[in-house]
Amino acid sequence: MKLFVQIPCLNEEETLPLVLKSIPREIPGVDEVRVLVIDDGSTDRTAEVARSYGAEVLRHPRTMGLARSFRDGVDYALAHGADIVVNTDGDNQYPQERIADLVWPVIAGQADVVIGDRQTGTIAHFSPFKKAMQRFGSRVVNFAAGTDLPDAASGFRAYSRAALLRLNVVTQFSYCMETIIQAGNKRLAITSLQIVTNAKTRESRLFTSPWQHMYLSGRAIVRSYLMYRPNVILGWIGVPMLVAGLVPFVRFLVLWFAGDGDGHVQSLVFGTAMLVGALLTFALLVIVDLLRTNRILLEESLERIKAVQYGAARRDTAPAGGAGRPSTAPPELAREAEELAASETAVAS
Structure with a gap:
């Protein structure tokens, strides 16, 4: 069992040592712990500090954002045989000593995704407004995902290999909300673990104000929700327009x-306008539903491509003598990957 702890960083030279020193290197049920720092275009010595503590470094030549850093880190980890990927922050917000507790539900097969619950209501430096917005945001995400998570915005998370093969990050702002909505709609097992955060070390660099954070998070939630449940939104638009059109008639x-x-005649004109609007909405609903079906097929194809790609990388990185653990991908995907690899070998010979 191989665990990757990935740390997206942007100018974390001062706080990164605190994070790296507190990451446990021996965890029950895990054979190997590797630390990966994604340097998102830092202008300080973040990369040098990471290497000095034995961490692997994946560097962006310019800042590309948290979502892209998360996605690139996951790609690197899976390509190097990761069974579990833990994401934490470089500002030492999260208690790294709880990583063993965080990954245990994944190791035990009880969960695909584990999210650290910061218990935001108890965080001293959070203002009452921020606490209220955190609760409200978590309720909105839970509604969109069909989950019951107390802290949907937490970045302290553990993902199984099988979950990462099924999740696809497409937003540019943050992966946090999107991956929960995807995981919930794909019926992955998600649970939470209560944690106590460390003392605040700096202001967030992800956003400049709470209002910007709310706007960007809301946009990401709406976009992700539309990907999986467009019929709900369009239905709530089309049905009232249909009723509003029939009443004047x-x-x-x-x-x-x-x-x-x-x-x-004014009633007929208004009713006609509403009925045309309802007709267009329902026509759009049919198109969106067809696009949704096409997206599901594309995601299934992408999942199989990932299983083949990372399965080959997993075989390449497995220890000699067959000591590597079997893939956590679903059995049918593993069989398909083996059959495809065998056919490619036969063609090459």
């Missing part, structure tokens, strides 16, 4: 049969 017919049909 019914009213006109009642007045017309009562002999008072003159002078009510």
